[in-house]
Amino acid sequence: MPKKIRDKVKDLLNSKEENASVIVKGWVRTKRDSKGGFSFLEINDGSCLAGFQVVADHTLPSYQAVASQLHTGSCVAVTGKLVASQGKGQQWEVHSSEIELYGSADAEKYPLQKKRHSFEFLREIAHLRPRTNTLGAVMRVRNRLSHSIHNFFQDRGFLYLNTPVITASDCEGAGEMFQVTTLDMDRLPLNNGKTDYSQDFFGKRTGLTVSGQLEGEIYAMALSDVYTFGPTFRAENSNTSRHLAEFWMVEPEMAFYDLDDDMDLAEQFLKFLMKDVMENCQQDMEFFNQRIDKTILQTLTDIVECEFERIHYSDAIHLLEKSGESFVYSVEWGCNLQSEHERYLSEKVFKKPVIIYNYPEEIKPFYMKLNEDKETVRAMDVLLPKLGEIIGGSQREDDLDKLTARMKEKEMDPEEYWWYLDLRRYGSAPHSGFGLGFERLVQFVTGMENIRDVIPFPRTPKHAEF
RNA sequence: UCCGGUGUGGCGCAACGGUAGCGCACUCGACUGUUAAUCGAGUUGUUAGAGGUUCGAAUCCUCUCACCGGAGCCA
Numbered sequence: 001m002p003k004k005i006r007d008k009v010k011d012l013l014n015s016k017e018e019n020a021s022v023i024v025k026g027w028v029r030t031k032r033d034s035k036g037g038f039s040f041l042e043i044n045d046g047s048c049l050a051g052f053q054v055v056a057d058h059t060l061p062s063y064q065a066v067a068s069q070l071h072t073g074s075c076v077a078v079t080g081k082l083v084a085s086q087g088k089g090q091q092w093e094v095h096s097s098e099i100e101l102y103g104s105a106d107a108e109k110y111p112l113q114k115k116r117h118s119f120e121f122l123r124e125i126a127h128l129r130p131r132t133n134t135l136g137a138v139m140r141v142r143n144r145l146s147h148s149i150h151n152f153f154q155d156r157g158f159l160y161l162n163t164p165v166i167t168a169s170d171c172e173g174a175g176e177m178f179q180v181t182t183l184d185m186d187r188l189p190l191n192n193g194k195t196d197y198s199q200d201f202f203g204k205r206t207g208l209t210v211s212g213q214l215e216g217e218i219y220a221m222a223l224s225d226v227y228t229f230g231p232t233f234r235a236e237n238s239n240t241s242r243h244l245a246e247f248w249m250v251e252p253e254m255a256f257y258d259l260d261d262d263m264d265l266a267e268q269f270l271k272f273l274m275k276d277v278m279e280n281c282q283q284d285m286e287f288f289n290q291r292i293d294k295t296i297l298q299t300l301t302d303i304v305e306c307e308f309e310r311i312h313y314s315d316a317i318h319l320l321e322k323s324g325e326s327f328v329y330s331v332e333w334g335c336n337l338q339s340e341h342e343r344y345l346s347e348k349v350f351k352k353p354v355i356i357y358n359y360p361e362e363i364k365p366f367y368m369k370l371n372e373d374k375e376t377v378r379a380m381d382v383l384l385p386k387l388g389e390i391i392g393g394s395q396r397e398d399d400l401d402k403l404t405a406r407m408k409e410k411e412m413d414p415e416e417y418w419w420y421l422d423l424r425r426y427g428s429a430p431h432s433g434f435g436l437g438f439e440r441l442v443q444f445v446t447g448m449e450n451i452r453d454v455i456p457f458p459r460t461p462k463h464a465e466f
Numbered sequence: 467u468c469c470g471g472u473g474u475g476g477c478g479c480a481a482c483g484g485u486a487g488c489g490c491a492c493u494c495g496a497c498u499g500u501u502a503a504u505c506g507a508g509u510u511g512u513u514a515g516a517g518g519u520u521c522g523a524a525u526c527c528u529c530u531c532a533c534c535g536g537a538g539c540c541a
Binding site: 030032033034037038039040042053055071072085086087088089090107108109110111112113114115116117118120121123124175176211232234236237238239240241242243244247249328338339340388389390391392435436437438439440441450462 | 498499
């Protein structure tokens, strides 16, 4: 049996053993002194939202130090006995026999107070914000979601696939890439006036991945069902509460799935995750429901219980055209749906998640399967009320000639994608997949307004401090 | 990138073109079990930066920077 380091607060709160000897280690959230000769400390160790109350009285050898040096932010190790609390706020507390101060925190300088801070301010101290209730709760929920994403796919026999972060292939249409190079930027080797990438580390121009989809397809065409879950990068100058330059994406890719199967999986997936987080992060989710978004638990419950609406793109356009709403962007067949349109459909018309599918061919990437009408492709977007698009997916084009033709239409060079085309040349099969922005999921589930507050270290234009 | 808004003690905010103030935090004191403890006293400011208008600018004007919200791009 491994050595016991300490007792986690989460375990102590569920304890049944009165008078047990315990060691609590963590950071002081508040100290309440009573001149009768004792102090109450609230210790949080991140194992759960709640802290644990420690009573320190004057018989403690280190009481002088406790009273004078222990402030909010200090880290301590408390040895003592678990006893039923006389106070109202908690069932248990620790009566300390020894308190060791690991590290104090200057009360006049420590930036976190016992009161609520603005998220803007907390972003400026991203190295200390995980010590707040909200960020702690976000990270525990984020962790649970991450865990249950693996559970969902593993239970269904999907293989977890690690696709490369550095890549030479640009998943066309997915956005601008960050360039990866070891060339001396002040003295670039030239060839006919252009940068000579043959002298670069990989002998060609490379960048950070914008999607693992194409690589996912390679493995789906051998192992059937795979999923990726890893960091993704977009060098877009996006400044919104829903965009990051570095974010995590989940991308399942399934052989023998058509678009309907793809939509079924996406719907089951979202419902599974939302149900799981409500069951396994009760305390944190109640916190969000109380402090961040008072409707979030109801919203999640409704989504778990409802059936997602599924409509053709053409029908969506029709609905919008005859809606009588005055949109900033006018609607006509062939246009991209704008945020206002998506929100109208999911919030006003259906009041639940909506899957729109069969989009016009011109506005979607080359790899999506062309329908018989030759005008639309088997693409689908899952739209959530308030958040908008959370999942985008499609059935992939599995016909070599059609795929090559579409690439040429979009002015792409099929030679560069020879390996991708080989998948259609040798043992091609119908297959589908989708992508889910992980932070957007965390954002939706917690009710947090800004995506920068649901990732430990947000990367956005001009921001990479921490 | 575009549109709009904001920038004042450590934090959250107030102040008609006329002496920069409040709450919290912090420091000291009071209190025999506190829960955002409570009560009393006290400390804290180049009003984002540069220029301009004015007898006088936190306040009006110009530019720069930063942040927030919305839009575009998307996940």
